[in-house]
Amino acid sequence: MEQLSGVGVLDKAAAVLSAVEAGPVSLGELVTRTGLSRATAHRLAAALEVHRLVSRDSRGRFIPGPRLAAGGAVPLPWALVDAAAPVLTELRDATGESSQLYVRHGEVRVCVAAAERTSGLRDTVPVGSTLPMTAGSGAQVLLAFTGTASADASADANADANADANADANADANGPPVDTAIPPGAVFDAADLERVRRRGWAESVGEREAGLASVSAPVRDADGRVIAALSLSGPVARLTRSPGARHGATVAAAAERLHARPAP
Structure with missing residues (x-):
């Protein structure tokens, strides 16, 4: 993926947030939208969930968390x-x-x-x-x-x-x-x-x-x-x-x- 800030993990986390803001996404859809590997996308989304920037809907898809919203x-x-x-x-x-x-x-x-x-x-x-x-x-x-x-x-x-x-x-x-x-x-x-x-x-x-x-x-x-x-x-x-x-x-x-x- 494109490096924007020069801090790779931050750019990747921002890509996950941008993908989630666009609508509920499964892990597979998150991988497609971000271009990240499945393991990296899951690890970052789970970490962002801890910080309430990402959440899950009833189908387990990633959605904006209360802090992001x-x-x-x-x-x-x-x-x-x-x-x-x-x-x-x-x-x-x-x-x-x-x-x-x-x-x-x-x-x-x-x-x-x-x-x-x-x-x-x-x-x-x-x-x-x-x-x-x-x-x-x-x-x-x-x-x-x-x-x-x-x-x-x-x-x-x-x-x-x-x-x-x-x-x-x-x-x-x-x-x-x-x-x-x-x-x-x-x-x-x-x-x-x-x-x-x-x-x-x-x-x-x-x-x-x-x-x-x-x-x-x-x-x-x-x-x-x-x-x-x-x-x-x-x-x-x-x-x-x-x-x-x-x-x-x-x-x-x-x-x-x-x-x-x-x-x-």
């Missing part, structure tokens, strides 16, 4: 990601539907962990996928609870102070201020997000893709701040047009278990 200066909650696998698997097995964990990264949300339904019609969201903040129950949760330690605390603060004072309080308590505005083109509004805060979960039907439904609940850190959204998704035919009534309590309980479960 999320990029930038915003740190991802790695301890939470490590602890998510058993909770996502339990949720999938209890409901028969695919489950995901999303974190917000600017104008998108990133899937950092997932447990897919093993057969039948399902909503497949590979780890590393980026989805918009304008649709879906995961986006609703991440927007509804941004900058708040709890729904009750947020409501009390709104009753006792004006918007500017709230912004200052949130900045002091939770670090740098984040964008809580509803993005242009969103299919939900402020009233929808208020309902999400009141009941503790969000639902969507056909928001992100026709025929798909989802339910999401907030995952909190040790200080009570929402740092992720735990989601359940699948076809409307199974989740119905009221997926929250069917699975809201289950998803919320799973999100609470993830909050309480220590990282391995």
Whole structure:
């Protein structure tokens, strides 16, 4: 392969990342795309997987890992990601539907962990996928609870102070201020997000893709701040047009278990 930087192993690793960014690849396809030997391609892909730059989908193909997909200066909650696998698997097995964990990264949300339904019609969201903040129950949760330690605390603060004072309080308590505005083109509004805060979960039907439904609940850190959204998704035919009534309590309980479960 062509040497670009003068550091051979770095050029080879970059070739693997470029190949993975182009779409899911089997080991054989990775060899074809990079021109590397099978042993070298596998060794580099496995090493990049350790560093979360590469991941695997349900078919064992190499895909962008959460760090590659999320990029930038915003740190991802790695301890939470490590602890998510058993909770996502339990949720999938209890409901028969695919489950995901999303974190917000600017104008998108990133899937950092997932447990897919093993057969039948399902909503497949590979780890590393980026989805918009304008649709879906995961986006609703991440927007509804941004900058708040709890729904009750947020409501009390709104009753006792004006918007500017709230912004200052949130900045002091939770670090740098984040964008809580509803993005242009969103299919939900402020009233929808208020309902999400009141009941503790969000639902969507056909928001992100026709025929798909989802339910999401907030995952909190040790200080009570929402740092992720735990989601359940699948076809409307199974989740119905009221997926929250069917699975809201289950998803919320799973999100609470993830909050309480220590990282391995």
